[in-house]
Amino acid sequence: MPDQREEGAAPPSPPGPESDPSSAPRAGAPRPAARLMRSFATVGGWTMASRILGLVRDVMIAAALGAGPAAEAFVAAFTLPNLFRRFFAEGAFNTAFIPMFARRHETEGPDAARDFAEQAMAALTTVLLVFTALAQVAMPFLVLAIASGFAGDERFDLTVEYGRITFPYILFISLAALLSGVLNSVGRFAAAAAAPTLLNVILIGAMIVAQAGVFAGLAGPDDPPGYVEGLCASWGAAIAGVAQLWLVWRAASRAGMPIRLRLPRLTPEVKRLAIIAFPAALAGGVMQINLVVGRQVASWFDGAVAWLYYADRLYQLPLGVIGVAIGVVLLPELSRRLSAGDEPGVREAMGRSTEFALALTLPATAALVAIPWPLASVLFGRGAFEAEDVAATALAVAIYGAGLPAFVLQKIAQPMFFAREDTRTPFNYALVGLVVNAAAAVGLAPVIGFTSAAVATTLAAWVNVFLLWRGARARFGEEARPDARLRRRTPRILLASVLMGGASWAAAQAMAPWLAAPGLRYLALAALVLGAMALYAALVVALKGVVVGDLKAAMRRGGRR
Template sequence: MSLIKKFATVASGTLMSRVLGFTREMLMAAALGTGPVADAFYAAFQFPNTFRRLFAEGAFNTAFVPLFAKEIEAGGMDGAKRFSEEVFGVLFSALIVLTIAMELAMPFLVSTIIAPGFTGDPEKYNLTVALATVMFPYLVCMSLASMMAGMLNSLRRYFAAAIAPVFLNVILIGVLYWAWRSGADGLAVGHWMAWGVMAAGVVQLAIVWVAARHAGISIGFRRPRLTPGVKRLLLLALPAAVTGGITQINTLIGTAIASTQASAVSSLALADRVYQLPLGVVGIAVAIVLLPELSRALKSGNEVEAANLQNRSVEFTLFLTLPAAAALLVMAEPIVRVLYERGAFAANNSTPTVAAILAIFGLGLPAFVLIKAFTPGYFAREDTKTPMVFAAVSVAVNVATALALFPSMGAPGIAVASAVAGWLNAGMLLFVLVRRGHWGREAALMKRIPRLVLSAALMGAALWYAQGWLAAELSSSARLVTKAATLALLSGAGAVLYFALAFATGGADIGMIRRNMRRGGKAQVTNPSPDP
């Protein structure tokens, strides 16, 4: 299976999840707007979600995958199964202890870390504590599910792990539909959504658990022991957790700062959902596929293949994310109007704020995706400390910038801080890879990048002027069908223009597409469990 086909396998599941996520957010915006219940729900959900990214996706997709792949090469499936059971025993025990501790400390955590600004509003504060208490056990399910997903990815079975997150949105959409049919008030919707999150965690775990068994790995529970393999994992996992979850750390910090201003938390969350579509479809797909592929190439001593993997990944990410960034920057307001401007959201007049945040997130999008492409170059070499240092620097910059800009800019200032921190992190990662000789730069790639940037900039300029001509069709007073059709027309025309410019300027060529579609045949021969 070629690298692009593997990206597409993961991206298809992620795309489905993100599209359903849009539907969920549209329903939530209509039901709750950016009011106090929405603020409470988003703040409460952000906490277990951040832990999930830190200790599950961050740690296991970066530390566990290379070690699991090494066990497969050294001891076959039996050795990999033994290692997985050792890790499972330690992980499950640690998660139970952590969950109990967090549940007992939830009132303190909300008042100091999650949303300190809510303490001035007892009703919102108590609601946040209640919702976070219900949702935090979601971490147990998703951490174990991420471990199963890491094993499946190492075996090149990508689809089950990619499709599992879809069910979070399916369940929450069902909850919102039921709430609408039953005429529930905002408070009831918030509580039902929290229980829906918990149920989704159980369903997602069940999906990847069954897929792992189908792949030939049936994990039993072993008494938790710090075996050499587990110790090595923990040594790699702590910095990997911080690095892999840097975007979520910055989001959590932004949520805490934003909690001092009414509606700021939910405005950030709604804008975040939109830019997470290209970030998730491209960035997460690249990170999930690239790490095991790069680990295998390096462990076999094939530096040429490793360099080719990295260059193809950057080529792929920039080819798709640069036009997405330009579109978000210039079309943020029409996008927000079409997606969210109805019901309680429209009543709160939240469009200008959410659109401003989304436009700024668009500026940071290429950086956020490049981080996903650069970090496997460290993790595949079992270097998790260097990216952790860079992550810590970017967090410090994010906090300082957010605190400086929030008083004058409000929630958009937090988005600026996130974008600045993202570009700083991506720049540091690339600089050290090049300095160490771990980045095999291609002359052809170096020529394509500025041409792709030019193509995206020209497309953005064209969309900007086209919006002026179609201002009436995109205005708040226009019918939803008219706005949606006009936005779809602009998006389609922009995509056609971008691809035409990219091929005309030499930013992309047919040979590039063919190379990416053909590569990977050799690796498939050694695949112990190919995709069905």
């Protein structure tokens, strides 16, 4: 349900007695937990729409490109801007920017916060323009850095060509992420959450145009199958970055935060932002090195880059909906609570966020581990995507699925440090994860092949989340400890998920002929997934892992705004 302070609403008022987060709620006003649930629902709903469209996009790309040279080249090329956006967008920059912006908005008012945002945008734009220009020149070296196995074959030249087209996406999406941080910090979540749908809509359109043969003449006699489709997808990604930036800039202006581009200046605020962002950039760099290690290992196995990409897209569906929703909402919420000295509010936000995450993540994990083959087969098994590709993708889906809870719990644990402007501690923990990931990916590759990259990613995620939670409990005490409600409900949610996973596996075996039958397999998969969801809902309510009355009460309180 969208927040009623959406685009077009009046600009937020400066903080006062009524808006003080530490004050008691007014009659009829939503309590913090209700506001969190509504914000999660807003971001999660739009993210779900984006992920479903993304799944449609990936199904179309898989059918058109399969797992051949053009597919691997596009996946590697699109990895480059998405890899570096973790430095300049959702990762390092916004990790530092959001708490500083939220604190200014809370204590000094909208004008001071907007001035800071404009300073930050000027600095970020300057850095990105220089970086994008250098990347165009150095593209062959960047390709070797992420996929040295491509050297000497047609995939290398294709990746360089596609990479030069897609790379400017980083400029537009990073600026869009800054504006999204502004919107989220003032409680406007819908527009920022809706922006990623534009990428998927535009890429779907690009695939339709390519399949219609509009640009078929661009393919030369030596180009591999799928060359034009990859070219259209690359241009679609670049255009989508412009569209996303325009959407959130317009939304910020209508929300009373018109951010204007100005000449960059090294002000004390910008210096402070850079000092805080630097350790986060290093932490983000460590995480991206993990990704590069996985890509490097996969690049030495034909088809593996594409297999891991499609598997990644499947587990990213629940991770995006749950993890992104929590990550987007929790950091500004904790920053506001800490600024107001509201320690009980911090613990309540942490407890309800973790409960919400586990209630949705654990059943998703059970499904990904129990029924990966039906998911990969029905969704991707068509056109150029053959049976061998389906089997390899399904195996990777199950391995990634086992790490899904860790990926989501990181989104909850990290904001405890980031909200206090501590980006150094997560960096130190990420270094440990880097060592674990590299050792597992490289060391296991001769033994288990391309799946070593997925195993290493999952293992490193669990190590990192363990270190984050242990460090948070040691530093922040009761704020980081599970409350009684969370301790009581977690085992019940886990039991309901395990029972649902077992039932889903048994049902998939019984439905195997239908899941493989042309024309029937889509309905069979829909029945399997919907049946699993219904069973989990019944089990988790019966076991009191989720109490229906709590959900109704939260929605009623939220609806009184």
